[in-house]
Amino acid sequence: MWRRVALLSPMISSSSRSLPLNQAALGVKVGESFATDVNNPDERTLSPKEKAPFITFVLGGPGSGKGTQCEKIVETFGLQHLSAGDLLRREIALKNKNGAMILNLIKDGKIVPSEVTVKLIQKELESSDSCKFLIDGFPRTEENRVAFERIVGADPDVVLFFDCPEEEMVKRVLNRNQGRIDDNITTMKKRLKIFNALNRPVIDYYKNKGKLYTINAIGSVDDIFQHVLPIFNSFEQLKVSRHVNPKSPLGSILVENSS
Numbered sequence: 400m401w402r403r404v405a406l407l408s409p410m411i412s413s414s415s416r417s418l419p420l421n422q423a424a425l426g427v428k429v430g431e432s433f434a435t436d437v438n439n440p441d442e443r444t445l446s447p448k449e450k451a452p453f454i455t456f457v458l459g460g461p462g463s464g465k466g467t468q469c470e471k472i473v474e475t476f477g478l479q480h481l482s483a484g485d486l487l488r489r490e491i492a493l494k495n496k497n498g499a500m501i502l503n504l505i506k507d508g509k510i511v512p513s514e515v516t517v518k519l520i521q522k523e524l525e526s527s528d529s530c531k532f533l534i535d536g537f538p539r540t541e542e543n544r545v546a547f548e549r550i551v552g553a554d555p556d557v558v559l560f561f562d563c564p565e566e567e568m569v570k571r572v573l574n575r576n577q578g579r580i581d582d583n584i585t586t587m588k589k590r591l592k593i594f595n596a597l598n599r600p601v602i603d604y605y606k607n608k609g610k611l612y613t614i615n616a617i618g619s620v621d622d623i624f625q626h627v628l629p630i631f632n633s634f635e636q637l638k639v640s641r642h643v644n645p646k647s648p649l650g651s652i653l654v655e656n657s658s
C-alpha cells in the first residue's frame with residue numbers, strides 16, 4: 400500500500416508535518432491514502448485543497464527587502480504571497496472593523512493584536528486555491544507565532560530571514576516613496592526597536608528548530624535573489640526526481656508504507 404506524505408527538504412526537520420494541521424479550517428486532507436494509480440502517479444488529479452499547505456514565513460527588519468524578494472519568488476516558483484502588512488493596510492483602506500485601531504498602531508510602529516492579524520491570514524489561506532504560501536512580515540512576535548499555531552494549526556516548512564544592517568534599512572525605507580504613513584524616520588526608529596526586541600526571538604526560535612535560512616540582504620535585488628533560489632530549488636528538484644504529479648505544487652511524494 401502507498402500512502403501520501405508531505406515532501407520535506409532534508410535541510411528541515413520533519414516535525415512541522417507531524418503537527419496537527421487544522422485540516423478542516425484549511426480544507427486539507429493530510430495523510431490521505433491513495434490505493435490506486437500507484438504505477439502512474441501522473442494520472443492522479445488532486446485539487447490543491449487536498450494537499451498539506453507548504454508555508455514559508457518571510458522575516459526581516461523594515462526595509463530588508465522581504466516584499467521585493469517575495470515578488471521574485473512568486474514569479475519563479477508560483478507561491479502565493481500574503482503580506483501581513485498589506486492585509487492590515489487593506490483593513491484600514493476599507494474602513495473595516497478594527498481599521499482605526501490598526502492605523503494607530505502602524506503609525507506608531509507597534510504590533511497589531513495577534514488575533515486580528517492571524518484571522519486575516521487565515522481567511523486568505525482558506526479562500527485560496529493555492530497550497531503553497533509566502534507569509535511576509537509575520538510572525539513579528541512570539542505571541543504572533545503561538546497564535547498562528549493555535550488558530551491555523553500549522554507550522555512553517557521554511558523560514559527566510561533577510562539579514563540587513565540598520566543603516567541600509569533606514570536608507571531604503573526613507574527612499575521608497577510608497578506613500579506609507581510609517582515610512583518616516585520617527586516611526587522607523589520605533590519599528591527597528593520593536594524588530595530587535597520582539598522579532599529577534601522568533602528568528603532564534605526557528606533557528607533552533609533548524610528551519611531558518613538567513614540571507615545576506617545587501618546587494619542588488621538579483622544578487623540577493625541568487626541566495627534565495629537554491630533554497631526553493633531544493634524542493635523543486637526533489638519533486639522532479641521523485642516523479643511527483645507535475646500538477647502538484649511543492650506538495651507531496653509517494654512512499655512505500657512499510658506497515
Ligand code: UDP
Pocket residue numbers: 459460461462465466483484485487504505506508509510511512516535536537538539543581590
Ligand atoms: N504589522 C503588524 N503585524 C504584522 C505585520 C505588520 O502589526 O504581522 C504592522 C506593524 O505596525 C508594522 C507595519 O504593520 O510596523 C508594517 O508592516 P510591513 O510588514 O508592511 O512593513 P515592512 O517590514 O515590510 O516595512
Ligand code: MG
Pocket residue numbers: 465466482484536
Ligand atoms: Mg513589506
